Amino acid sequence: MPIPIHTDDDARTRYAKRFEAVLAYIEANLEGDLSVDALSRIANFSKFHFHRQFASYVGVPVARYVQLMRLRQAARRLASREPCSVFDAALEAGFESPEAFSRAFKRVFGTAPSEFRQRPSWQIWSAFFVVPYFSRKLTMQVQIVDFSEVRVAALEHRGPPGLLNESVRKFIDWRKRSGQAPVASTRTFGIPYGNPDTMPADDFRFDLCAEIDAPLEPNAQGVRELVIAGGRCAVVRHSGSTDHIGETIYPIYRDWLPASGEELRDHPLFFHYLSVYPETPQHEWQTDIYIPLV
Structure with missing residues (x-):
């Protein structure tokens, strides 16, 4: 044998x-x-x-990684506009007490949880959240593709990123009612205009988009038609909740781009959502990030 x-x-x-x-x-x-x-x-x-x-x-050691993951979850929970006390955030993140949670949070963020809830700063988080595993994995998975332009129906969200889910629900409701961009059978995209981690929350703008193949009918929801331009793009896949997508984006610009010799095109990055919401659990979501190149 x-x-x-x-x-x-x-x-x-x-x-x-x-x-x-x-x-x-x-x-x-x-x-x-x-x-x-x-x-x-x-x-x-x-x-x-x-x-x-x-x-x-x-x-990083396993205890450090687990603590960072728990702090990340707590930070996202505190920054959301849903009511959340420091006590609730501590328990939901697996800390034994609010005191232990507050000490760990302040050690990482340099601010108390209650202060972070009032003025979230993801730039600080990105500076502290350094896990070599993520950068190594990204460097191996970046691809360059030719993206074909696509016509989409788009709903603009303006305002704090924490309220984006309200716009998502509104857009999904329009898709179901209009029948022009069925949720299960057409591609879904997102276009952020600016970095939500560094810009004033009220200035944040994000287009929720769904592929269409016919002229858009007039509607009361403010959904409009636009074109996502085609061209060369660097693509990397983000696994898990899009709440943490910045942890996949930053290494592209910090590590991959300088070493690649590529130049960026004057066009915002965009997301292609490969998972159906809410049928797919957040930790199983797959999202392709497209970085337009010259």
Whole structure:
């Protein structure tokens, strides 16, 4: 009987899949048991070596990674316009007490949770959230493609990013009622005009877009027709909630672009949403980020 031959690439792929399962588990269970014992069982690794394997693969110790993920969730919760107390944010993020949460939050953000809720600063978060795993993965997955222009129906959102979901619901309702851009059978895009992490919240503008193949009918919702220009683009896929999409975008500009020799086109980046909302859980969402190039 022939003996199967396993290449180094096969072994690396299997190894990576085990860690991808661990990272997905952490993302989906931030309120649960994320001890080394629990996570080593998910990965099917020895608990005596798991913390070293994790730090080597991801770039930070497992306890640090879990804390950053929990703080990220709490920060997003506090910055949303839905009522959320510091106590609730602490418990939902898996901290044992509001005091422990506040100490960890201030150590990372340099401000108290209550102050961050009043004046969210994602620029500070981006400076502290440095996990080598994300930059390494992005560098390997950036592709350059020729994007064909597409006609879309667009609803403009203006105002705080935390209120974007209200515009999403309004746009989905228009799509269902109009029948011009069925949710399940046409491509969905998003176009941010500016960086929500650095611009005043009230100045933020974002177009919610759906592909159309017929003239747009007049409507009371303010949905208009526009064209997403075609051309060369760098593309990278973001996995998980779009609340954290900035963590995928920043390394493109910081690491990939300077080393690529490419030049940016004078056109905003845009997103192609590959998952259907709300049928797909947020931690399983897939979104392609297009960076227009000359």
